Amino acid sequence: MSARVRIKDVATLAGVSTATVSRALSSPDTVGPATRDKVMEAVKATGYRINAAARDLRQRRARSILILAPNLSNTFFSRIFAAIQEEASAVGLTVQISDSRIGRDRLLSLGYDGRADGIVLLDGSLDPELVNGWHLPLVQLSEWNDAYDAPRLGIDNRAAAGLAVDHLADLGHRALLHVSGPEDNVLALTRREGFLDTAESRDLARIVLPGDFTLEAGAEAARRWSRLRDRPTGVFCASDECALGFISECVHMGFDVPGEVSVMGFDDIDFADRFLPSLTTIHQPRKEMGRAAARRITQMMQGSEGTLRRSLPPATPIAARLVKRSSTAAPPAAPSAG
Amino acid sequence: MSARVRIKDVATLAGVSTATVSRALSSPDTVGPATRDKVMEAVKATGYRINAAARDLRQRRARSILILAPNLSNTFFSRIFAAIQEEASAVGLTVQISDSRIGRDRLLSLGYDGRADGIVLLDGSLDPELVNGWHLPLVQLSEWNDAYDAPRLGIDNRAAAGLAVDHLADLGHRALLHVSGPEDNVLALTRREGFLDTAESRDLARIVLPGDFTLEAGAEAARRWSRLRDRPTGVFCASDECALGFISECVHMGFDVPGEVSVMGFDDIDFADRFLPSLTTIHQPRKEMGRAAARRITQMMQGSEGTLRRSLPPATPIAARLVKRSSTAAPPAAPSAG
DNA sequence: CTGAAAGCGCTTACAG
DNA sequence: CTGAAAGCGCTTACAG
Numbered sequence: 197m198s199a200r201v202r203i204k205d206v207a208t209l210a211g212v213s214t215a216t217v218s219r220a221l222s223s224p225d226t227v228g229p230a231t232r233d234k235v236m237e238a239v240k241a242t243g244y245r246i247n248a249a250a251r252d253l254r255q256r257r258a259r260s261i262l263i264l265a266p267n268l269s270n271t272f273f274s275r276i277f278a279a280i281q282e283e284a285s286a287v288g289l290t291v292q293i294s295d296s297r298i299g300r301d302r303l304l305s306l307g308y309d310g311r312a313d314g315i316v317l318l319d320g321s322l323d324p325e326l327v328n329g330w331h332l333p334l335v336q337l338s339e340w341n342d343a344y345d346a347p348r349l350g351i352d353n354r355a356a357a358g359l360a361v362d363h364l365a366d367l368g369h370r371a372l373l374h375v376s377g378p379e380d381n382v383l384a385l386t387r388r389e390g391f392l393d394t395a396e397s398r399d400l401a402r403i404v405l406p407g408d409f410t411l412e413a414g415a416e417a418a419r420r421w422s423r424l425r426d427r428p429t430g431v432f433c434a435s436d437e438c439a440l441g442f443i444s445e446c447v448h449m450g451f452d453v454p455g456e457v458s459v460m461g462f463d464d465i466d467f468a469d470r471f472l473p474s475l476t477t478i479h480q481p482r483k484e485m486g487r488a489a490a491r492r493i494t495q496m497m498q499g500s501e502g503t504l505r506r507s508l509p510p511a512t513p514i515a516a517r518l519v520k521r522s523s524t525a526a527p528p529a530a531p532s533a534g
Numbered sequence: 535m536s537a538r539v540r541i542k543d544v545a546t547l548a549g550v551s552t553a554t555v556s557r558a559l560s561s562p563d564t565v566g567p568a569t570r571d572k573v574m575e576a577v578k579a580t581g582y583r584i585n586a587a588a589r590d591l592r593q594r595r596a597r598s599i600l601i602l603a604p605n606l607s608n609t610f611f612s613r614i615f616a617a618i619q620e621e622a623s624a625v626g627l628t629v630q631i632s633d634s635r636i637g638r639d640r641l642l643s644l645g646y647d648g649r650a651d652g653i654v655l656l657d658g659s660l661d662p663e664l665v666n667g668w669h670l671p672l673v674q675l676s677e678w679n680d681a682y683d684a685p686r687l688g689i690d691n692r693a694a695a696g697l698a699v700d701h702l703a704d705l706g707h708r709a710l711l712h713v714s715g716p717e718d719n720v721l722a723l724t725r726r727e728g729f730l731d732t733a734e735s736r737d738l739a740r741i742v743l744p745g746d747f748t749l750e751a752g753a754e755a756a757r758r759w760s761r762l763r764d765r766p767t768g769v770f771c772a773s774d775e776c777a778l779g780f781i782s783e784c785v786h787m788g789f790d791v792p793g794e795v796s797v798m799g800f801d802d803i804d805f806a807d808r809f810l811p812s813l814t815t816i817h818q819p820r821k822e823m824g825r826a827a828a829r830r831i832t833q834m835m836q837g838s839e840g841t842l843r844r845s846l847p848p849a850t851p852i853a854a855r856l857v858k859r860s861s862t863a864a865p866p867a868a869p870s871a872g
Numbered sequence: 873c874t875g876a877a878a879g880c881g882c883t884t885a886c887a888g
Numbered sequence: 889c890t891g892a893a894a895g896c897g898c899t900t901a902c903a904g
Contacts, residue, residue, distance in 0.1 A: 200646070200669070202881060213891045218883055228889055243667075249591045249648030250881035253896050258587060260630075260649075269616035271609055271804070278607035278633070285636050290649070293631045295616070298623050308538070310587030310897085311598075311628070311649075329581075331538070411808050437804075444808040466609070466775075470749050470782040472810045540897060551875045556899055566873055588897035592880050648881085874904085881896105888890085 201244040210238035221246065252310070259289050261493055262312035264296040264303075266319040266339075270409075271437065271465055272482070273318065276337070279486025280316060287494060296322060307332060314493040317344070320382040333496035337489040338480075339382055349489050351516040353383055356478045357390025359518045360432045360460055361398065363476070368526045369430030369458065371401035375417040375442060377409045377434040384409075387434050387462065403428060407438050414441025421457075422449055429457055429527035436461035436468050436477055443473070443523060454525035464519055473522035480516055488514060539582040548576035559584065590648070597627050599831055600650035602634040602641075604657040604677075608747075609775065609803055610820070611656065614675070617824025618654060625832060634660060645670055652831040655682070658720040671834035675827040676818075677720055687827050689854035691721055694816045695728025697856045698770045698798055699736065701814070706864045707768030707796060709739035713755040713780060715747045715772040722747075725772050725800065741766060745776050752779025759795075760787055767795055767865035774799035774806050774815055781811070781861060792863035802857055811860035818854055826852060 207214045212231060220227045220235035227235070238244075252258045261284050265273050281291045292312055296303070296319040303322070306312070307330030314333045324343035327334070336348035364372055374391040377384025388404060395402040405420055407413035414433055418441070421427060433439035439461030443453050453459055453473060461468065464479035545552045550569060558565045558573035565573070576582075590596045599622050603611050619629045630650055634641070634657040641660070644650070645668030652671045662681035665672070674686035702710055712729040715722025726742060733740040743758055745751035752771055756779070759765060771777035777799030781791050791797055791811060799806065802817035 203883095204881080214881090215883075215891060215893095216889090219890085222883080226889080231889075245643050245646055247591075247648040247881050248643070249587060249596060250896090251883075252649075253585075253587045253591050253898085254881080254883045256896065267616070268619055269613040271612065274609060274612050275607040277631070278605070281606055281631075281633050285633065285640065290630060290644075291632065292628060293615070293619075294629065295619050295623065302623065305583050305586070306628075308583055310585040311590075411804065415808070440805065440808055444810060444812075447810050466749065467778065467805055470753070470778055472782060472785050474782075541899095542897080552897090553875060553877095553899075554873090557874085560899080564873080569873075585897055588880090589899075590880090591882085592897080592899050594880065875902105876904105877902090878900090880898090883896090884894090886891105886893090888892105 201242045202247070203244070206235065206238045206242055206244045209242060210234045256310075257497075258311050258313045260312045260314075261289055261291050261490070261497075262306060262315045263291060263293045264306075264315060264317050264319055265293070266296050266321070268293065268295055272435070272463055275466075275482040276318070276486040276489075279483040280490045283487050283490030284494070289494070300326065304329070306330075314497040316489045316493055317346070320344075321380060333493055333499075335489050335493045335496070337485060341382065347492065349485060349492060349514060351480055351485075351514050353386040353516075354390035354393075356462070356480075356516040357387040357432070358394040359516070360462070360478055361391055361394035361400070363460070363518055363520070364430035364432065364458060364524065365395075365398045365400060367430070367458065367524060369400070369428075370527070371426065371428040372403070372430045372432060373417075373421060373428040374402070374404045375407040375414060375431065375433040375438050376404055377407060377438075379406070381409075384434055391432055401426075401428065407434060409435040409438055411437050411441035411444075414438035414443075415445035416441075418442045418445035418449070422446075422451070427457070430524075431457060431459045433459065433461050436463040436465045436475060439475055439477070439523070440467070440471055443471070443475075454523055456528055458524035458527070460524050468519075469521070471523075476521045476524040477519050478516050479519045481514060485514055488512070539580045540585070541582070544573065544576045544580055544582045547580060548572045594648075595835075596649050596651045598650045598652075599627055599629050599828070599835075600644060600653045601629060601631045602644075602653060602655050602657055603631070604634050604659070606631065606633055610773070610801055613804075613820040614656070614824040614827075617821040618828045621825050621828030622832070627832070638664065642667070644668075652835040654827045654831055655684070658682075659718060671831055671837075673827050673831045673834070675823060679720065685830065687823060687830060687852065689818055689823075689852050691724040691854075692728035692731075694800070694818075694854040695725040695770070696732040697854070698800070698816055699729055699732035699738070701798070701856055701858070702768035702770065702796060702862065703733075703736045703738060705768070705796065705862060707738070707766075708865070709764065709766040710741070710768045710770060711755075711759060711766040712740070712742045713745040713752060713769065713771040713776050714742055715745060715776075717744070719747075722772055729770060739764075739766065745772060747773040747776055749775050749779035749782075752776035752781075753783035754779075756780045756783035756787070760784075760789070765795070768862070769795060769797045771797065771799050774801040774803045774813060777813055777815065777861070778805070778809055781809070781813075792861055794866055796862035796865070798862050806857075807859070809861075814859045814862040815857050816854050817857045819852060823852055826850065 320339035334346040658677035672684040806813040
């Protein structure tokens with residue numbers, strides 16, 4: 197009933213010291229059975245719950261993982277968050293989620309304000325000096341930065357982009373367009389590289405248009421594509437959202453997908469399967485990624501303080517795979533290009 | 535450089551007491567200018583950051599908002615999370631996000647473990663006794679439960695469902711289908727009531743099919759709809775995901791949307807606009823909802839401890855509105871029903 | 873304007 | 889097996 201029951205209240209009621217209450221709760225077998233029962237009864241009677249803030253301060257650990265992502269409203273992240281939360285919760289850890297674009301000073305504090313003792317970082321664009329200045333276990337997930345001194349988890353984006361190009365080439369496309377992500381984004385860069393390299397090795401014509409992973413960027417790219425003299429018949433977008441925007445705009449302009457142009461994405465978000473046409477894409481196992489990151493950071497948090505960030509055994513690699521659906525097909529028989 | 539700089543280290547370096555360092559940092563004008571400069575210099579030199587856990591314990595506040603939602607991977611929530619985070623961050627509060635389905639005991643602790651001092655609850659299905667047992671300011675967002683003793687923010691779901699029915703009726707539909715959400719969900723219940731009441735008042739035939747807000751539930755409902763003898767020509771789904779699943783399955787089965795059947799959703803998620811056909815739906819201002827909740831909980835947290843939960847001025851009501859797009863149209867001229 | 877001291881609510885060597 | 893005491897790293901009346 198009362199707003200705040202402290203350990204002292206329980207101790208008084210049970211007629212023991214606070215030390216004993218603490219022990220009865222955290223390591224019951226170090227306490228005599230009779231005492232234990234008395235304590236448990238008092239706990240029940242008072243409705244006592246440990247004040248985590250006090251325990252954390254005393255033990256100098258927060259039992260909390262901080263997730264830092266560049267955009268909380270991005271659909272791609274939500275399933276990853278859920279997976280991390282699930283894993284963390286199972287081992288008694290709480291999860292804090294914060295936008296990684298909250299400003300340098302605030303970000304600096306987060307790294308060592310005593311409220312988190314491990315970080316899962318989904319942003320490769322932060323200042324490495326800042327990130328490496330955090331004295332906390334850190335795991336990079338999805339995005340990464342070679343200058344961060346921390347293990348990284350994620351798929352091989354370059355190879356995955358190659359899978360996409362191979363798929364379009366195998367269907368018979370001879371000219372490809374890639375709609376890229378933001379200029380400075382490591383995922384965008386590696387996917388673009390994978391696109392260009394594989395397209396070159398398969399001797400395909402290739403163009404890259406800028407984008408930023410969003411629906412609107414895809415739509416804009418479609419408009420630019422439509423004005424091209426020699427329109428590529430195969431399009432590989434750097435994200436599913438972008439691909440859905442591209443297809444949507446194509447259809448609005450009167451093009452048939454995949455009849456006139458094949459379009460594929462990257463990520464395999466939930467909607468990919470239900471879009472019309474359903475979207476051929478590269479599947480990223482987001483749940484698996486989240487779980488792997490959670491496990492890894494948990495390991496690192498349990499390790500001794502002296503453990504070097506890089507010194508843990510490598511995680512199981514995470515595999516991306518091609519998912520063929522209805523948005524890609526053989527190019528039109530009559531070439532649209534002169 | 536060193537892993538942990540404490541306030542004592544700063545005090546020693548600056549040649550003052552820890553009290554002075556604390557004051558220089560939290561209320562600079564209560565400290566002499568020369569002293570202040572010395573302290574600031576020492577802070578800079580050591581790279582000191584306040585240990586939030588210690589400050590929180592001492593001040594008995596955590597400067598943190600806890601968001602509790604029934605499913606972190608639900609697309610509907612992501613933009614709300616982002617908005618709350620943004621608002622909270624602006625006033626120096628951190629945000630913790632947790633799944634509200636983590637189990638009774640864990641949930642109980644969350645309410646008063648000293649790590650959060652305000653809760654935004656997006657789940658109306660928790661045990662009211664548990665929720666009301668939390669001695670923390672609480673705001674209900676989107677979902678609600680009349681047994682929770684806390685203010686609620688969100689749209690009028692019943693009226694919004696009426697908007698949907700009116701739209702279909704105005705187009706000329708005489709028989710409607712509603713695909714509902716989970717049986718025990720308050721949003722599902724009120725939307726269904728709004729559907730039934732308005733359909734009755736407009737003298738329309740009406741059927742309800744079960745669902746659970748998901749893409750797959752929508753697809754399943756579409757299959758059931760297709761087997762109906764007298765197929766309703768107007769369909770109102772309790773969520774956008776459900777509507778997209780419904781449409782997708784209809785198209786796969788060979789039906790034209792909206793030529794043969796009009797389908798609309800609820801929420802106006804990002805994809806609604808880009809789906810093919812674009813989705814007529816009820817717009818919920820998710821960003822506004824998140825901001826309103828963040829502001830409200832912040833107010834409540836600043837209020838005196840004695841402030842009753844319900845005693846604050848009512849928040850500005852949040853308005854839902856109909857967004858007409860391409861998934862709804864007049865019913866087919868030749869009625870499909872005998 | 874500044875410092876010594878108490879205390880937030882716990883946990884944990886240290887004795888016994 | 890149990891308790892008294894110290895201490896996690898801060899902040900804040902209370903003196904001066």
